Amino acid sequence: MGDVYVTIQQKEDYIEALWSGHITADDVVSAALAYLELVRRTGCPKLLNDKSAITGDWDEANDWLQFEWLPKVMAAGLRYMAHVYSQNMFSRLAARELQERISPKFCMSNFQERQAAERWLASQDHTGAAGMQAARA
Numbered sequence: 001m002g003d004v005y006v007t008i009q010q011k012e013d014y015i016e017a018l019w020s021g022h023i024t025a026d027d028v029v030s031a032a033l034a035y036l037e038l039v040r041r042t043g044c045p046k047l048l049n050d051k052s053a054i055t056g057d058w059d060e061a062n063d064w065l066q067f068e069w070l071p072k073v074m075a076a077g078l079r080y081m082a083h084v085y086s087q088n089m090f091s092r093l094a095a096r097e098l099q100e101r102i103s104p105k106f107c108m109s110n111f112q113e114r115q116a117a118e119r120w121l122a123s124q125d126h127t128g129a130a131g132m133q134a135a136r137a
Contacts, residue, residue, distance in 0.1 A: 006031045008038060014046035014121050015039065020053040023091075025060035032061075032069045036076065043077035046121045050084040050114055057090035059097055066101045074106060080124045081108040082117035 005020045008031065015038055017031060035047065083099070085092050099108045107124070111117040 008035055010038065010042060010044065011048070014048050015042070015044050016048045017050065019049075019051045021055075023051075023054050023056040023058055025058045025064075027056075028058045028061040029064055029069075032065060032073075036069065036073050039073055039076040039078050045077050045079040046124060047078060047081045048084070048114075048117055048121055049081055050117070051086045051091055051095070052084045052114060054086045054091060055088040057094060059090070059094035062094065062098050062101060065098060070102055070106060079107060080121060081106070082121045083108060083110045084114050084117050085110055085112055 003021050006027070007016070007018045009016055009018075015035065017035060019031075038044075039047075083095050085095060095110050099110055102108055109117075109120055111120065
């Protein structure tokens with residue numbers, strides 16, 4: 001198994017988490033904590049979580065993400081997360097499960113392609129109305 005890499009950086013309208021390598025639940029928790037600190041500093045309401053270049057099963061992090069991380073990151077200002085699927089079946093299932101757990105409380109959408117995720121994030125307003133409509137569709 002190779003190394004895990006995640007780069008978290010502020011873009012013009014969103015924060016990007018760009019992943020590569022074989023990831024575990026512990027990797028997801030560590031990155032989510034770093035992301036939380038960035039949101040606390042910036043108040044940025046949008047996250048592009050691009051896991052298109054990873055393998056690995058991280059579903060064991062979903063309880064922690066739902067019950068520990070999500071309330072804190074929402075209080076810090078996060079409103080929308082666009083998740084770009086990996087081709088890895090286990091990662092895809094973990095992302096789908098997370099979306100089912102946190103919707104409709106939080107607006108998360110999963111995408112096959114990064115460009116579609118970027119377009120969706122750009123279309124979200126800061127009031128939550130557009131995102132909640134997309135989450136229900």
